[in-house]
Structure formats: structure tokens, C-alpha cells
Amino acid sequence: MDLRVPLSAAAEAVGAALVEWEAMATRGYARSCAHWRARLSDDRRVFIKQALNGTAVEWLRAERVIYEAVRGPFMPSFCGAYDDGELALIALCAYR
Secondary structure: OOOOOOHHHHHHHHOOOEEEEEEEOOOHHHHHEEEEEEEEOOOOEEEEEEEOOHHHHHHHHHHHHHHHHOOOOOOOEEEEEEEOOOOEEEEEEOOO
16 A cells, blocks of 8 residues: 655644655554654654544544543653544654
8 A cells, every 4th residue: 555644634733844754664453544753844753643444533533532631751742633534643742
């Protein structure tokens, strides 16, 4: 499957353009999502997870609720999300 990073959706989610990105290998149940590492125009680095099917969209929505509600040193920082009903993704801030 040839996947392309959803540039405009990812930029809307994080509030900055993606200037570099790299697909990450996925295994196991995670094949229902695409994963990227990206650098943004403001030099932040993010991890992006995009749902690839309807079931994964529901999982990602549930995951988003947790990232938005739970804070702590054990949680990655939530950078944003995009969900137009068909395309859903979340972005997590990467540590430098």
C-alpha cells in the first residue's frame, strides 16, 4: 500500500506546516494505522498516527479523548488532532 502523509490535515492539527517527514514501519494491530515522524516549520518534531479504516478511526477517537483528558509525566504531550469524519489523525510532540 502506497501511503502519503496527509499534509494539510496534519498541518491543521498541529498549527504548522510539515517540512520533513518519514514513514515508520508498522507491525501487528498497528497496520490499521499509518505512522510518521515529522519536523514542522516551527522546528517542533511530532509523531503522527493516521487511521486507515473505520475501526481504526473509532480507536483513534478514543485515544484522542485520553490524550486530551489525562496529563502526567508518564504521558506523551498531545500536539493536536484532525477528524473530518473520514480522515482521522493525532499528533504527539516528540522530545528533542
